[in-house]
Amino acid sequence: MKSVSVRSLVERYKLEILAAEDQLNREITRSKVHRPGLEFVGYFDFFPMNRVQVLGRKEINYLHRLTEEERNLHIGNIVKYRPPCFIVTANQDGLKYLMKYCQEEGIPLLRTSELTTEFITKVDAFLLQALAPEIAVHGVCLNVSGIGILLRGKSGIGKSETAHTLIRRGHRLVADDIVVLKNLSSTTLLGTHNQSTREFLALRSIGLVNVVRLYGRRAFQDETRIVLDIELTQWKDQDLNNELEYEPKFSDYMGVQIPYIELQLQPGRDVAGMIEAAANNWYLKQQGYSAAEEFMKRLQPE
The missing domain is CATH 3.40.1390.20 (HprK N-terminal domain-like)
Incomplete structure (x- = not known):
């Protein structure tokens, strides 16, 4: 205890x-x-x-x-x-x-x-x-436009590189490599670092960089509420389609359900931009807006 x-x-x-x-x-x-x-x-x-x-x-x-x-x-x-x-x-x-x-x-x-x-x-x-129950997971934690994101994927998939791109666009790093998740309530999951990795981002072929020293104090924050779990995976041919709205999926962390999104990687795909879009789209849904619903209404005859 x-x-x-x-x-x-x-x-x-x-x-x-x-x-x-x-x-x-x-x-x-x-x-x-x-x-x-x-x-x-x-x-x-x-x-x-x-x-x-x-x-x-x-x-x-x-x-x-x-x-x-x-x-x-x-x-x-x-x-x-x-x-x-x-x-x-x-x-x-x-x-x-x-x-x-x-x-x-x-x-x-x-x-x-x-x-x-x-x-x-x-x-x-x-x-x-x-005193909150906590676990450590492998990944990167970011705050994108005020929205907490847990970014996961196999080692070498490009999590830290994607995080670096997002930081350069003005978003904030919370933790790299080891993300500490704390269960504050049945609906609230907090993401933070383990102190030893605070402010550090590991980039392959470059090594450790201190994002605060590189990009200033606004490039880092100590903690954020996690509201999206995004997993980076390898591209699978014929696996993606253009549905208007995908059936929601969720990850479970210590009993807290977090919306889950899989982002498949392909050369030339703007992964950082996709993450920004996912964060902003989640925010709009919290405000009661659905792009798919609005599109379907436009197709209905008057």
């Missing part, structure tokens, strides 16, 4: 450590943080104990109003489940009683100056990506 340490949150968001500084190696294994509201009044039936617990103004003001006996009871009921950490937002103070319990139980108590809603949004996004 993938995990993120509490220390990584401290370093990423510059959090102040109020208690249990020696426990920052505790692991976070669940995405999405939790605000313990019902738990403070004794309802624990669905308490997500493995999540980061965020205490905003509502929670802290509620605790401040309790008697010492009530406060000890409610806080004690929560800390016994040993969540990864507590984070207090908006620089709230008066937390000595909370510091005492967290120190005794070895649960890091952290504080940020950020407002609750904004902070939760940032942390949720970070944990979702960091």
Whole structure:
């Protein structure tokens, strides 16, 4: 199971450590943080104990109003489940009683100056990506006109050369050779690099090139949502025809269905241009437009 340490949150968001500084190696294994509201009044039936617990103004003001006996009871009921950490937002103070319990139980108590809603949004996004199931595939990942494309094919078919042409036309490289795919949801697949290949493109007969050094910062981006899976294959005589619209095909990556297109290679065929056309056509379909439907309407007698 993938995990993120509490220390990584401290370093990423510059959090102040109020208690249990020696426990920052505790692991976070669940995405999405939790605000313990019902738990403070004794309802624990669905308490997500493995999540980061965020205490905003509502929670802290509620605790401040309790008697010492009530406060000890409610806080004690929560800390016994040993969540990864507590984070207090908006620089709230008066937390000595909370510091005492967290120190005794070895649960890091952290504080940020950020407002609750904004902070939760940032942390949720970070944990979702960091803890997402992932696989590595051989190919090239590109962002073409704002549309994420996974470009696959046998070794030597011309994936990197095609990517280079697209980069020169103003599109962006995400990853070459090894593409890391992350499952963010049942409908969202994120493509990124594995850090070691970041910004590099391997071109046969030339070697490694750094696309940022060659073409500037706009030639690269760290990640993109994959919406098209395009496979480059060798040309097959009599295999292609001129249908108005092809039956959609899909690839499956960790349960996420991605539209699949096969592009057959032939000398003189503008593969990069075909990929641009596929990306733009996918976008138009998302807007509800079909060229084939419009063409058929034009053929109908008025």
